[in-house]
Amino acid sequence: MDYVIKNHKNLxxxxxxxxxxxxxxxxxxxxxEQSKAKNILSNLPKTLKKLNFIVEAIPDIQPKEILNSNAExxxxxxxxxxxxxxxxxxxxxxxxxxxxxxxAQKRKKELNKALSEIDKEFINIIHEIEFEGKIxxxxxxxxRNRVKENREKRRYIKNEMLVLSSVLKMDFRNLDRNTxxxxxxxxxxxxxxxRVVEEEETESVV
Numbered sequence: 001m002d003y004v005i006k007n008h009k010n011l012x013x014x015x016x017x018x019x020x021x022x023x024x025x026x027x028x029x030x031x032x033e034q035s036k037a038k039n040i041l042s043n044l045p046k047t048l049k050k051l052n053f054i055v056e057a058i059p060d061i062q063p064k065e066i067l068n069s070n071a072e073x074x075x076x077x078x079x080x081x082x083x084x085x086x087x088x089x090x091x092x093x094x095x096x097x098x099x100x101x102x103x104a105q106k107r108k109k110e111l112n113k114a115l116s117e118i119d120k121e122f123i124n125i126i127h128e129i130e131f132e133g134k135i136x137x138x139x140x141x142x143x144r145n146r147v148k149e150n151r152e153k154r155r156y157i158k159n160e161m162l163v164l165s166s167v168l169k170m171d172f173r174n175l176d177r178n179t180x181x182x183x184x185x186x187x188x189x190x191x192x193x194x195r196v197v198e199e200e201e202t203e204s205v206v
Contacts, residue, residue: 002032006056012024012026013040097172101168
């Protein structure tokens, strides 16, 4: 087993061409036998002894090299997968849910537009009443019916919007037919990459 002389700052000792110990970086270090390393350590100059060098053994078994991440990997593909009937049924059910939600969103936009038209109609009725002259009882009854009919239509729209809004506020953001179809399609294109198994080193017994 080889030994080196180093300190806690990863400063090493090597022997120069004259055999004198000098400091160096790790890649320039000198390997010693244990007895020689201890002898050099005990006879270091005072300036080097202040740096708190020690003798440290270097293991005979070096750490295994890290496998090259760019090495060719063995991949197998599953091309014979058949989507089960149960999965197909769930895809269809979730797809229907997605279709219904999209229909609800479209309907809500239509209701918003209809509500705006109803409110405009009400404003027109009010201004007609404001600017018209005196009317008889029958005319008053007709105006009353126009206002009542307008308000009833508005209430029907508001009630439907209330129901749709309460459902659309729920978290269905990721419920999408296309997303579900992609997941199922991915099942038929699954791949498996073989895991790298490192062989353990065994010592031969003589």
